[in-house]
Amino acid sequence: MSDTNVTQDLIIERGRTERHYWRDLWHYRELLQVLAWRDIAVRYKQTVIGAAWALIRPFLTMVVFTIVFGKLAKLPSDGTAPYALMVFAGMLPWSFFSSALADAANSLIGNANLISKVYFPRLIVPIAAVMVALVDLLISFAILIALMLWYRFMPGWQILLLPIFVAIAFMVSLGMGVWIATLNVKYRDFRYVIPFIVQLGLYVSPVGFSSSIILDQWRLLYSMNPLVGVIDGFRWCLLGGESQLYLPGLWLSIGVTAFFMWLGVRQFRKMERSFADLI
């Protein structure tokens, strides 16, 4: 061995799966940060109130939902928790999911110029999109804290488990986002499917109302929607004992999440090498 720097040979061949894919992904983590940072930095350029948009939008939605579902339709809240607080605890994961899904699904097409000109593990692109939504989620927590202070509401010990549900929300958005992003590269029809999913999802997920109003015999079936488990989890963590956790539903939601994660990543890895040709 006369080589001074021992570098591994890179072999390029059809169908050759990269042995070090996950290590590569880790190696490129700085690019992940940079891409997420770029999307955040660019978003509010040339706007007047800038990042305040991240606070105003969820706040107004919360006000509307509270009026429509709580005051007009007079739906019950979870226990004694204020309706606005319950809505907001559900909206946090929902708005995270909807923006993460939409951004991740369009991320590959949006970054077509990168994909057709530079190599990097492509999975970085949708992950970065979900990371951006995660930052928005963190910003929205500021409103939640303000609301809790306003209503003088003290969360219980359950709040310590919140990161678990954030992680599930992350997985479900990433899994579905990656899957749709893959399909979107090949069949642009999915670009029109996403807004539809997001719009419909808002009504079939317990965002504006509590999932306790669902009849018991339908509850398990309802939990096929992975967002149900996530939203219930958020409410349980944030509203303390006021919201009951429906365990079978939670496990089912986690199972569905895991399925989407598996499906998404599998499809993605299978198609990844031909993205540059199709995009």
Place this chain on the structure above:
Amino acid sequence: MSDIAIAVENLSKRYLVGHQSAKRERYTALRDVIGREARNFVRKTVDVVRGRQIIQGDEVEEFWALKDVSFEVRQGEVLGIIGRNGAGKSTLLKILSRITEPDQGRAILRGRVASLLEVGTGFHPELTGRENIYLNGAILGMKRVEIKQKFDEIVAFAEVERFLDTPVKRYSSGMYVRLAFSVAAHLEPEILVVDEVLAVGDIDFQKKCLGKMEDVASKHGRTILFVSHNMAAIESMCRSALLLDAGRCVAHRDTSLVVQEYLRNVGRVSATPLDVRIDREGSGDIRFVSMSLEGSRGSEVGAFRCGAEATIHFVVENRTDRELRGFRAAILVENAMAQPVAVLDSWLLGHEISGLPPGRASLRVVIPKMALMPGRYQIWIYSTVNGVIADWIKNAGIFNVESGDYYGTGRLPSHSEVMVLLDHRFVVSEENSAERERSAQNNL
């Protein structure tokens, strides 16, 4: 251990391309359109179900962008890759940069690979120069520490110190290119793959970039693959070169020999009659069918003469069923080194060609006095009808210019790098005499 940095064996890449069916009729019955669309829809649905790619058009054809290409590059070598448009150069680079995968064969690369297929990949117009350096650096695979270290060097090379905190959308195109190239030039991979990125930017900066690349190759022993249309750059930078033609490797030898072969090759393609050329683009409303050269008395000639009237005679075919208006024809003239030297364009003259009846017609481009130096030239044809590209053929034809008596003295410049002849004269007059003459005239 061998010192081979890149070994490529039988590399092939296939694409599927779709066509509209050959018959294109202007008035199609709605019934036909519905029928065709329905057939396409069924085919697409079947494709989706089988998980295949959707291809537009109703005829699908297989196309090998690269076929059985094999070569080796030693460590520290700078290999030039040349070939006509569509010869497979970019496909080869894309495979070697792991952007797309080959269908057959394989390549073995020894060392860290960085590729530069485009200047400023991922630059975001809203971000400042400083931010874009970090963004672009990360995209090209640099670590943040690495970028930080070289930051000042990058900025100095690009000469944009004053505009670091300005969004790049406010940059002039020159500044933009300089900044983008500068980031890339500071990459430190063992293997660098460069597509035709130097075609942009001003001449001085191009030279600076070439210098930087040469520096990188010779001092640091880095292997470089370099694609360019600029034969002069290829000859100055690479000792050996690879010639691709229609996806195959035609030659891999000494640069000067390969460049010669390439130029001959281009000549051969250009010699193909226009009406059988299929490598053309555009709506096809009008087609250039043939081309011939006419000398001063309207007689057909084999070559033009310096200083004499020269006419390029095209036969064009109006393939619509009405008289064409708003037709623009442009001829780009390139010299043997593939450098553009002139353009003959009806738009420049403000002449909108109209009144072309359906069927064939003659179109003559008259050059009153041929001002190009003796040599071989090739032309590109570009034409539009009402702003829509109608017929566009690269390397459409060639013509030779023979030496002639441009200045009426029987003399021509002897310097080989002179490209064009200009009419001019030398005037001698006594200082202030011009003024005196003018006042004398006023007095009359």
